[in-house]
Amino acid sequence: MNINRCRNCGTKFLVARSVCPKCGKEDFEHVPARSGIVLESVELIATPDPYPDRYYLVLLDVDDVKVFCRSQEKLREGSQADIQDDELGPTCRKA
């Protein structure tokens, strides 16, 4: 998983944009997101196709950017988690 960072003003965000929401420039770099702090984790029992039938959705703070990950275990708020992509998308687990 990558975070987008504006090369002009340093603004960071997860979702791809063609224009910086702060300064309007169009030049970005991609910074790998490898770990973050757990803000919240929610157990999801009714899940969308093609995901497993049950998992935790975790909201992480990665260097002041919020990102969502999937986890097989409940992660404690405030704890550190490592991020890794699998074939479906970003996952995380206890660091």
Add this chain to the structure above:
Amino acid sequence: MMSVISDVSFTRFGKRPEGLLDLVAESALPIARRYGRDIDFIVFSNSYSGEFSDMSGVNNLISTRLSMDDVPSMRVDNTSGSGGSAVMVADSLIRSGNASNVLVIGAEKMTGYPTKKSTRIIASLLHPEERSAGISLPSLAAFMTRSYLKEFDAPRESVARVAVKNHHNGSLNPYAHFQSEVTLEEVMASRVIADPLRIFEFCPVSDGAVSMLMTSDENRDSFGNDHVEILGVGYSSGTSSLSYRDSLTTIGSVRRSSEMAFRRSKLTPNYMDVVELHDMAAVLEIIESEDAGFFKKGHGWEAVMNGETEIGGPRPINTSGGLNSKGHPIGASGVAQAGEIYLQITGKAEKRQIKDAHLGFSLSMAGFGNNATAIVYGGAS
């Protein structure tokens, strides 16, 4: 010039064996039989005809189905907020003079697939970078609930009580998907969908359609005696990137659209006799009731606990049963909100009738707050 709603016709919402066009016809025919030759525009609110029914260009399929082949038509697709947008478009067509008498139809056919597949279809409105984590719309409501309960020290029970109230209201609404009440104990013992939220705290997957005749205040006398005026419409967007939002306990598009609708109608929330909010999940009714200005931020849950939002309370919300109990056929929901306000203000809401309902408000929201349309309604009395 002002636009008015002059007629409304619902199908029963729920798991229906009929297809999309059959449901549309069932709701539209009572109006088309009365006023078909006067209708000069059809606005069709619908989002997922392609995904669930393998149909596109569906507005023209509908006009021919109703033998209104030459009547101009368009589809308004704005996910869960399509209905509010469709009313806004009809109001604009009428006030600009581009159309005189508009048939507004909202409909969705959704029950053909297993829940896992329909959950995937609805989640397609999220950005790929967020969706790929396995997010569903219900899971966002769970994040929202946790944040709200924590930030405002609200009891878990307050969210469940919204579902109890709305199931009661739905049991009084012959068009609602659910026709029975639930107790607080039943809600709290029901299956967890996205922790801590349980199945009775979410809207069901439903099919359904609703149609309305909208015209101008100048033309209204040609369309019966029961009219409800559109006094003000407000609309706003907020970022569609959930990770880019500062707070999960307020929705910017709801705040801004509501403020605009009240300003344009020269009214304030206090005057509203009847209110329909977009309670896809029960917690949203509480948060929207604050963001729309009916309660101070962080106090909406107290109003629920005190019974203020019940029929018979000082601030009735979702007398129809809301999305929570009436069901949420995506494209139909926002039109059905306007339909409920129409029934209330014209005194046709039967068992769930609010006494002396003259002014109303509806909030139709798309994609967990990506945008919202707020409408203030009034009736002659």
